[in-house]
Amino acid sequence: MKKVLCIASLILIAIVDANAQQYKIITSVESIVPGGIGRSRLVDGKEDKDFKEFTSEQTAEDNTRNKSKRGEIRVKNFEETKLLNFYNIAGIRFQNIAANDAVVSSKLTAMATEGWELVFVTSAVEADSGEGDGQGIFITRYIFKRD
Numbered sequence: 001m002k003k004v005l006c007i008a009s010l011i012l013i014a015i016v017d018a019n020a021q022q023y024k025i026i027t028s029v030e031s032i033v034p035g036g037i038g039r040s041r042l043v044d045g046k047e048d049k050d051f052k053e054f055t056s057e058q059t060a061e062d063n064t065r066n067k068s069k070r071g072e073i074r075v076k077n078f079e080e081t082k083l084l085n086f087y088n089i090a091g092i093r094f095q096n097i098a099a100n101d102a103v104v105s106s107k108l109t110a111m112a113t114e115g116w117e118l119v120f121v122t123s124a125v126e127a128d129s130g131e132g133d134g135q136g137i138f139i140t141r142y143i144f145k146r147d
Contacts, residue, residue, distance in 0.1 A: 032136035040083035116144035
């Protein structure tokens, strides 16, 4: 009986370990353009892409490149959730930031309900680079995994 339980346990562990993990990235792009004229969105790509199709290997002897077109990389099937801009005409708008937090929290909760585990968050800012620029975004990537 012990042998049967041991073998069954090993088989179960092997099956669980054989399942690959999936990763998914959700990106929020929030405008920091003065005057509130930018666009802010939460983006969720709904297509899978195989990176191998767009990857080339280069060596000193053979300088061949992957000839795939940029258009083949583009994802046309995605979900776009509107967010509010950080600024309006009067300046920074904290109410908009709180509203965006509520929308992003709702998305993160939905992802968790679907079995996704938030494993990493990274963010960056491209801000006004000087006089006359007037451009800027705050981008956050939420990286999820599930078994």
